[in-house]
Amino acid sequence: MATLGVNIDHIANVRQARKTVEPDPVQFAFLAELGGADSITVHLREDRRHIQDRDVFLLKDTIKTKLNLEMAATEEMLKISKKLLPDYVTLVPEKRQEVTTEGGLDVKNNKIYLKNFVESLKESNIQVSAFIDPLSEQINYSEQIGFNFIELHTGKYAELKGYDQHKELQRIIESTHEANDLGLVVNAGHGLNYNNVKKIASINNMNELNIGHSIVARALAIGLEKSVREMKSLITSN
Numbered sequence: 001m002a003t004l005g006v007n008i009d010h011i012a013n014v015r016q017a018r019k020t021v022e023p024d025p026v027q028f029a030f031l032a033e034l035g036g037a038d039s040i041t042v043h044l045r046e047d048r049r050h051i052q053d054r055d056v057f058l059l060k061d062t063i064k065t066k067l068n069l070e071m072a073a074t075e076e077m078l079k080i081s082k083k084l085l086p087d088y089v090t091l092v093p094e095k096r097q098e099v100t101t102e103g104g105l106d107v108k109n110n111k112i113y114l115k116n117f118v119e120s121l122k123e124s125n126i127q128v129s130a131f132i133d134p135l136s137e138q139i140n141y142s143e144q145i146g147f148n149f150i151e152l153h154t155g156k157y158a159e160l161k162g163y164d165q166h167k168e169l170q171r172i173i174e175s176t177h178e179a180n181d182l183g184l185v186v187n188a189g190h191g192l193n194y195n196n197v198k199k200i201a202s203i204n205n206m207n208e209l210n211i212g213h214s215i216v217a218r219a220l221a222i223g224l225e226k227s228v229r230e231m232k233s234l235i236t237s238n
C-alpha cells in the first residue's frame, strides 16, 4: 500500500503573504503527522518564496516521520542538504517565474552533472529521488545516474479528463513497472486530489504519494467555520 507524504509548502505560502510567524509549517507538520502522514515534504526554493531555511532545520529536529527535501540541483542546495541531512532529497527542476513545478527533471540531458550530484548526496547517506515525467528514457537515465527513487509527475494525469486521463494513467502504470524492473522505488505526485488519487494509489508497488495543495485546500474548507466561530465568540462574549 502506498504511503502519504504531505507537502506543507502552502502553509508557508500563507505565512509569507504577510512575512509574519503564522501559520508555522513546523506546527502543521506535527498536525499532519497526527493525521497519519508518513513523511513531510518541503520544497526549499532558491527564491525562498515559501519554505525558509529555518523551517527545514526545525522540521528535521521535530518531525517523527521522514523528511523529504525537494530542491533544485544547485551548489547552494547541495551544501544545505549535506548540513541538514534529510531522510531523502527529491531533485526537481526550478524556474523563477513558475507558479509550481511545471515539468519533470531532464535527467537525460544533465547526466554527468547529476551523477556527481547524486553521488555527493549518497556519500552523506541521503537517499535521492528524481522528479521525472513518466517516460522510458527518463526512467532509464535515472537508473544509470544512480537515483534510489523516482517520483513520477502526475500533473498531466490530474489535468486530463476521460479517455485522455485513462491513457495517461496507463503511461504511469507502465512507467512504474519499468522502473521497478530496473530496481528503482517509485513515488508519484503533483495535482493529486480527493477525486483522482485512488487510481494512482492502487498501482502495484507504488511506494509513496506526495500531496500538498489539495490537502491544504481541504483543511481550509473544513476548518474555516470553526475558526470564525471562535473569533465571533471572542468578540461577542463581553
Ligand code: PXP
Binding pocket: 007, 009, 043, 070, 090, 092, 100, 101, 131, 151, 188, 189, 190, 191, 192, 210, 211, 212, 213, 214
Ligand atoms: N511532488 C513534487 C516533486 C512537487 O514539486 C510538488 C509540488 O510542490 C508535489 C509533489 C505536490 O503537488 P501538489 O501540491 O499539487 O499536491
